[in-house]
Every structure is written in structure tokens, then in C-alpha cells.
Amino acid sequence: MRVKYKVWLVDEEVILGDGGYRLLSLIDKNGSIRQATAEMDISYRQAWGRIRKMEKRYKKPLVETHTGGQSGGGASLTPEAKELVKRYRLFRAEVDKAINDSFQKYFSDL
Amino acid sequence: MRVKYKVWLVDEEVILGDGGYRLLSLIDKNGSIRQATAEMDISYRQAWGRIRKMEKRYKKPLVETHTGGQSGGGASLTPEAKELVKRYRLFRAEVDKAINDSFQKYFSDL
DNA sequence: AGGGGTTATGTTAAAAAATACATAACGAGA
DNA sequence: TCTCGTTATGTATTTTTTAACATAACCCCT
Structure with a gap:
């Protein structure tokens, strides 16, 4: 038996979850x-x-883009987005540890 | 901004989540x-x-049922189900606290 | 014997979410 | 000016999930 979970930030509607986090991280890394x-x-x-x-x-804008040019265009994260991604990474790591610890505590024998 | 999440137990497929937990709890309470x-x-x-x-x-069987009778029938939880529900309740409470604490820590200003 | 409320199960329909398809605009460089 | 790889966006299709409908079986009690 294992535990699964999803966690995401909302404000009426979804703001950021694992998928969005990964997407933003990869845009930051690749510039596209x-x-x-x-x-x-x-x-x-x-x-x-x-x-x-x-x-x-x-x-607030999270991704800045431009089209055209020899490379065709590109995208990068705004400072706000970089800060958000950073916090989410730390938050997510803590949550991950907490959930797995509790799971072990209560269900390790199942 | 708030945080939302779902957590559930799996073993290849879903075993128990919040919906199943509530359902089992109410069967236990109502006998039906x-x-x-x-x-x-x-x-x-x-x-x-x-x-x-x-x-x-x-x-393992979780719900025992019987049909017929003046009341029409009924259902109750097996001892295994009661134990599972109990653990899940405690587990879930811990997770709830951990996630909300971490959320406050990282996003209280947003 | 029949009524009433429950369990048990297959089948359909609707709603939602994810995926695919198609196409326009953009602009630096050859 | 033409090409190329990218951003930008509408529309359509498919898949998945959820809800609805219909019906049989069961059996204590009156």
C-alpha cells in the first residue's frame, strides 16, 4: 500500500499545481x-x-514572450514567477516529507 | 490565496480517499x-x-450487508474496515495540519 | 401471501477534462 | 522577400469521469 496526493494553490480557481510548476521550471530552463x-x-x-x-x-504576468527572430522567438519567466516557483518548490518538498512520514506512521504495517 | 489537496491510499488502484472514508463512516453511523x-x-x-x-x-471485505426484514435490510462495517477508517482519520488530520502549516510558512503574504 | 425498504447490478446518458488538428502572425537573418 | 521556428488561438475530437435510469432479489412482519 502506498499514498498518493495532489496539492495545488487556488484563488477561486487553480493557480499552480505540480504540472504548472514543472512547466514554468522548464520554460525557465529552456527559454522556450x-x-x-x-x-x-x-x-x-x-x-x-x-x-x-x-x-x-x-x-500578474508570469511568462514573457517574443516572436520572430532567427530562433523563432522565445519565452522567459518574470521575476514574480521565479519567486513563486521557488517558494512552491520548498513548500512542495516539506509537504512531501510530512505526508510520507505520516503515512509510514499509520500504515507501515499494511 | 489558499491551498487545496487530495490524498488517498492506493495499491495499484485506489483504495481509500476522502469520499470513501466519509462513505464508510456514514455506513457505520447509520447501519445502512x-x-x-x-x-x-x-x-x-x-x-x-x-x-x-x-x-x-x-x-478484505469492508461492508457486511443483509437484505430483507422489516427494516428492509442493512449494512455494517467489518472490524478491518473500522480499523482502517480509524487510522485514516488520524492520518488525515496530521496531513491536514502539516499542509496548512507549510502553506502559511511560504505563502502567508500572498 | 403481500408490502416495504433495502441490497445488488447492468445499462445509458450527460458532463467534464484531456488531446488533437488546423492555421495565422511574427521578425531576424540569408 | 522568403524561410524557419516560435508564439498565439479557435475549433473539433476523443477519452475519462460522473450521474441517471431501470429492475431484480431478498425476507421479516402483518
Whole structure:
């Protein structure tokens, strides 16, 4: 027996969950939405929609983009997004440990 | 901004989550699947399917039932189910506290 | 014997979420 | 000016999940 869980931030609607966190992290790393989606194995369309939703709820722009140029364009995270991603990573790590510890405590014999 | 989450026990497939926990608790309290579903506002059919799934995965019977009689029939939890429900309640309370504490720590200013 | 309330189960329909398809715009560089 | 890889967005399709409908069986009690 194991434990599974999902955790996400909301404000009326979803702001950020594990999927959004990973997407933002990969955009930061790759400098491109397209390349991030390739690494996550989701469609560009899907990623684009999620980013719009996140920004709509967070109320601040999270991803800055530009089109054209020899590289075709690119994307990067705003300072606010970088801060959010950083906090989420730390938060998520704590939650992960807490849940697994409690699970061991109560269900290790099952 | 708030935090939301779901946590559930699995063994290949889902065993027990908040919905199953509540369902089992209400069956225990009411002595009837039908009455439990009325209180939870779900259909009998849905509850019945969930119970079957839980039992299939947990591998032990969780709900004992009997039909007929003046009251029409009834249901009760097996000792194993009572133990499981009890542990889940304690586990869930710990997780709840841990997540909310971490959330406060990292996002209280947002 | 029949009524009443429950368990038991298959089948359908509806709603929601995820995925796929198609296409326009953009602009630096060749 | 044409190409290339990217952003941007609407629309359609498929898959998954959830809810609804219909009906049989059971049996104590009157």
C-alpha cells in the first residue's frame, strides 16, 4: 500500500499545481515554451492554455514572450514567477516529507 | 490565496480517499448504505460501486450487508474496515495540519 | 401471501477534462 | 522577400469521469 496526493494553490480557481510548476521550471530552463512542452511531452496548445489560466488567476504576468527572430522567438519567466516557483518548490518538498512520514506512521504495517 | 489537496491510499488502484472514508463512516453511523448515501447526497449505485472497488483492492471485505426484514435490510462495517477508517482519520488530520502549516510558512503574504 | 425498504447490478446518458488538428502572425537573418 | 521556428488561438475530437435510469432479489412482519 502506498499514498498518493495532489496539492495545488487556488484563488477561486487553480493557480499552480505540480504540472504548472514543472512547466514554468522548464520554460525557465529552456527559454522556450515549445521546448518545455517537448520535454514534458504535452502539446504547445495545452501549455499555452495553462499559462493563460495561471496568469489570469495570479493577476500578474508570469511568462514573457517574443516572436520572430532567427530562433523563432522565445519565452522567459518574470521575476514574480521565479519567486513563486521557488517558494512552491520548498513548500512542495516539506509537504512531501510530512505526508510520507505520516503515512509510514499509520500504515507501515499494511 | 489558499491551498487545496487530495490524498488517498492506493495499491495499484485506489483504495481509500476522502469520499470513501466519509462513505464508510456514514455506513457505520447509520447501519445502512441507503441512508449513508442520502446523507452524502450521492446515489446508491455510486456508493455500491465504490465499496466494491475498495474491497477489491483492500482484498478484505469492508461492508457486511443483509437484505430483507422489516427494516428492509442493512449494512455494517467489518472490524478491518473500522480499523482502517480509524487510522485514516488520524492520518488525515496530521496531513491536514502539516499542509496548512507549510502553506502559511511560504505563502502567508500572498 | 403481500408490502416495504433495502441490497445488488447492468445499462445509458450527460458532463467534464484531456488531446488533437488546423492555421495565422511574427521578425531576424540569408 | 522568403524561410524557419516560435508564439498565439479557435475549433473539433476523443477519452475519462460522473450521474441517471431501470429492475431484480431478498425476507421479516402483518
